[in-house]
């Protein structure tokens with residue numbers, strides 16, 4: 001499958017999606033939405049792919065939803081088309097997704113990064129929700145995911161002032177999992193992805209579902225979900241292999257069974 005606004009390639013169990021609209025700082029238009037979500041779904045269905053990486057270029061992960069595409073839309077148009085609802089497709093991908101962010105991750109770009117399971121940021125990364133400067137507000141999850149990630153005070157600060165934060169503040173705030181030198185971003189992200197790709201896919205999907213459940217359920221429901229998912233692991237060959245390999249002091253060879 002070939003795409004115009006993204007590059008999709010896979011090797012060694014890692015599917016990489018690179019947003020490719022450099023002239024517009026990777027602004028997320030409808031075509032990017034359609035292509036990125038379709039490509040992510042294709043990787044999700046591809047047995048050769050075990051982890052997905054979403055990235056941009058050194059100047060921008062994505063400088064937001066495409067302002068020029070939206071500017072003249074009416075309320076009826078965006079409401080009836082349920083503008084941005086299509087991004088929910090990405091959050092239904094079951095395999096782990098890592099966002100590798102360098103440069104600007106603003107508005108929809110920051111929101112896209114937060115749809116990933118975790119973010120690895122270059123020291124050049126700049127995050128923000130500047131929609132307020134355009135007379136609107138976040139619309140791809142910023143008011144919800146940012147608040148859950150960094151708490152009310154900081155989310156209010158970013159969404160109300162529109163200020164940008166650097167990678168270090170983003171890591172301190174809990175938005176970003178790790179910060180790495182810009183020229184090592186892709187190598188470090190691939191290293192993290194390769195490590196995850198070695199694990200049992202049954203276990204990685206279990207982890208993803210359980211951690212995400214923490215945002216959707218009460219503590220007691222979440223703990224029960226975690227425990228039942230943990231119990232289910234004992235029905236897999238991968239649990240036997242993982243625990244035997246430990247006792248036999250060797251690397252486990254998981255078979256996703």
Ligand SMILES: CC(C)=CC(=O)SCCNC(=O)CCNC(=O)[C@H](O)C(C)(C)COP(=O)(O)OP(=O)(O)OC[C@H]1O[C@@H](n2cnc3c(N)ncnc32)[C@H](O)[C@@H]1OP(=O)(O)O
Pocket residue numbers: 023024025027028063064065066067068069104106107108109130131134136137138139140
């Ligand atoms: C509304 C919702 C729900 C979500 C959103 O995401 S709204 C968008 C939020 N993002 C922003 O408001 C950021 C907009 N961009 C900027 O403020 C600046 O581009 C910058 C600070 C990120 C970088 O400034 P710089 O001077 O380095 O680069 P520019 O000359 O401004 O940009 C280069 C080129 O890219 C086009 N561009 C940048 N961002 C967008 C965008 N979000 N949508 C559409 N186009 C964008 C910019 O117009 C310029 O292209 P032209 O030279 O052809 O005008």
